[in-house]
Amino acid sequence: MTRISIFKTLSAIALISGVGVASTAYADGGFVRPMSNPLAAEECSACHMAFPAGFLPAASWKKIMSTLPDHFGEDASLGADAVAEIQGYLVSHASKRTRGIDLSNPPMRITQLSWFKHEHGSRLRARAEASANIGTMSNCTACHGGAANGRFDDD
Amino acid sequence: MKKGMNGRAAVFLGAMTLAIAGPLFANPARDAIIAKYASEAGVSTFSAKRGKALFMANHTGGKPTTPSCITCHTSNLRGPGSTRVGKPIDAMAVSVTPSRFTDIAKVEKWFGRNCNSVLGRLCTATEKGDVLTYLSSL
Numbered sequence A: 001m002t003r004i005s006i007f008k009t010l011s012a013i014a015l016i017s018g019v020g021v022a023s024t025a026y027a028d029g030g031f032v033r034p035m036s037n038p039l040a041a042e043e044c045s046a047c048h049m050a051f052p053a054g055f056l057p058a059a060s061w062k063k064i065m066s067t068l069p070d071h072f073g074e075d076a077s078l079g080a081d082a083v084a085e086i087q088g089y090l091v092s093h094a095s096k097r098t099r100g101i102d103l104s105n106p107p108m109r110i111t112q113l114s115w116f117k118h119e120h121g122s123r124l125r126a127r128a129e130a131s132a133n134i135g136t137m138s139n140c141t142a143c144h145g146g147a148a149n150g151r152f153d154d155d
Numbered sequence B: 001m002k003k004g005m006n007g008r009a010a011v012f013l014g015a016m017t018l019a020i021a022g023p024l025f026a027n028p029a030r031d032a033i034i035a036k037y038a039s040e041a042g043v044s045t046f047s048a049k050r051g052k053a054l055f056m057a058n059h060t061g062g063k064p065t066t067p068s069c070i071t072c073h074t075s076n077l078r079g080p081g082s083t084r085v086g087k088p089i090d091a092m093a094v095s096v097t098p099s100r101f102t103d104i105a106k107v108e109k110w111f112g113r114n115c116n117s118v119l120g121r122l123c124t125a126t127e128k129g130d131v132l133t134y135l136s137s138l
Helices: A003-016 A021-028 A038-044 A058-065 A080-092 A114-119 A122-130 B002-021 B028-041 B048-056 B104-119 B125-137
Strands: none
Touching: A038 A080, A058 A080, B028 B104, B028 B125, B048 B125, B104 B125
């Protein structure tokens, strides 16, 4: 059995047993589908890792894509066609887990989400932010070597 | 009509100047981009010295996190830069990254974003030509 088919089987079991696939993946630090739209992958990875669409709910992606001229303190403007294609992809592949999230004021940062904070405690965060090699919690690949391929194991 | 003639003359002169005194690492696509800025600015030559000054200076008016081009690109333009989240940026010097400034859409996209981030406004055609001339000379 390949790694992917094992994942699919586990996902199916998780669905049948009523356990959210996404929550299983996050809690275990396992596999999250990497960005599969070439334009989105290229544009988003120009400055940072192309974070998987499944890490944020659709409302968050809409807010991010409508505020690109001030994207966390930088101008990340794109043409209207590119914005439409990338937003369409992100929204259709967004996280469906919205329990406990204020969708009228959706979170802009993956690092604000409760599962992320659960996985990365305050002591770990302080250490990571003080490290010259990591610097910021947005730097997934500094600790998760397979992050760009969707693997967020505890490595 | 007269203005149009002058414009064309300027482009021709600019192209000739760049062809003769042009950068060591010439590339037709890059030359065309620089010639386009020369035409827009109505000038025949650009200044690598002015480009360097603009690139290295600290500016106000842009976003506080990015007061200068070298905030991310560093002052060693033959070495890699780093985005604010730590992702490496290929060296800006054309001698190190020969594919630099050969795609007009990419060049315009990044001038648009970064002039706004650093200066709080769009760059003029003269500024863009100066910077490309400077980085092509490295």
